[in-house]
Amino acid sequence: MISLDPIHHKIVIGSDVVELQPLTFTLFAKLLEHKNEVVSIAVLTDEVWGNVTVSPDTLKQRIFLLRKALEEARIEDCFVQSVRGQGYRLVVHDGGQAYKNVIPGRRILVAFGLVAALSVIAIYVWQARQPYDPPPNSRVVFWPDSATEFTLGEGAKWEQMWMIELSSSDKIIFVAAKREPEQSLTYQARQTRAALISIWTFFESDGQPMVRMQLLEPKTASTLRSDLVAMDDAAEMARLLTAQTAAVERILESGALPLTATPLNNDDHPTWARLRNLASDPD
Numbered sequence: 001m002i003s004l005d006p007i008h009h010k011i012v013i014g015s016d017v018v019e020l021q022p023l024t025f026t027l028f029a030k031l032l033e034h035k036n037e038v039v040s041i042a043v044l045t046d047e048v049w050g051n052v053t054v055s056p057d058t059l060k061q062r063i064f065l066l067r068k069a070l071e072e073a074r075i076e077d078c079f080v081q082s083v084r085g086q087g088y089r090l091v092v093h094d095g096g097q098a099y100k101n102v103i104p105g106r107r108i109l110v111a112f113g114l115v116a117a118l119s120v121i122a123i124y125v126w127q128a129r130q131p132y133d134p135p136p137n138s139r140v141v142f143w144p145d146s147a148t149e150f151t152l153g154e155g156a157k158w159e160q161m162w163m164i165e166l167s168s169s170d171k172i173i174f175v176a177a178k179r180e181p182e183q184s185l186t187y188q189a190r191q192t193r194a195a196l197i198s199i200w201t202f203f204e205s206d207g208q209p210m211v212r213m214q215l216l217e218p219k220t221a222s223t224l225r226s227d228l229v230a231m232d233d234a235a236e237m238a239r240l241l242t243a244q245t246a247a248v249e250r251i252l253e254s255g256a257l258p259l260t261a262t263p264l265n266n267d268d269h270p271t272w273a274r275l276r277n278l279a280s281d282p283d
Contacts, residue, residue, distance in 0.1 A: 001013075002032065002078065002092065004025075004029060006025070013073075016075060017073075018069055018070065018073045019069075020066070021065065023048065023049075024069065026048050027048050027062050027066060030043075032090055034090070035090045036089065036090070038083045038087050039088055039089070039090075041056050053261055055264075057219070060190075061258075067079070077092065077093040078093070139195050139196075140166055140172050140174055140195065140196045141176075141189065141198070141218075142175070142176050143177055143178075143197065143198070143199050143200075144200050155211065158211070163176055165242070169245060169249060172245075172248060175192060177192055179199075185221045186219060186220065189218030190219075195218070195258065196252070197215070197216040198213070199214045200212070209230070209232070210230055211228075211231055211237075212226060212227070212228050213227045213228075213229070215244065217257070219258070219259060224251070224278075225276070225279035227240050243281050247278065247279045251279060254274070254278055259271065
């Protein structure tokens, strides 16, 4: 038996209680209405977010949060299944029992049932119309250019120092990943759930080994910061490692990421100027 507490955004599955964020609770309630049936992406985005335009990626993020909450609560008889090209299905193994909306530990008198039901509907509609608040993300994915000979010598040393620099920050979740050339950068960024991408590219200029160090916004692959330095300039390399780490921390702490639909679809949106300003070195 599954019970919903729409006031406190809790679901009760058997003896397990799972607390959800308001939007995640609304998403679960909509999937539960059609349990064991596929609900299309269009229906979910329309009925969960209402008149707020969101992308399929936004829905994926919310599905991820719902799955994570169910997994952390060790719920085994209720899980969200992706149906490729169609949508999502809430699979419920409850012996065919229906669900009910209740406030755990309380019994609502029949005389007040109608009033309570109207209140729940009003809250549900209000929450569904709230602007989407993207979940925080501090994952920085590092993709070194491992295809060049420079990474076997001096480049490998600096790559290691950069990974140590990122890993030592308590504000960053650091991930080192292999770049897959056959996949688009934005697709692979989604797969790794990156908040920011760090890419190093090694090359030779007039016989001197160089490295370009870039920080990119993952959904658009837009460059927020780019530094070019000779690898044998140890002092400048060390300075840039510290400067780029500070830039990453400023961006993550600003709350400007992940981007919502408006700046994603508008190159002139002020968010871009703010991100690039955060990525640059302070005067």
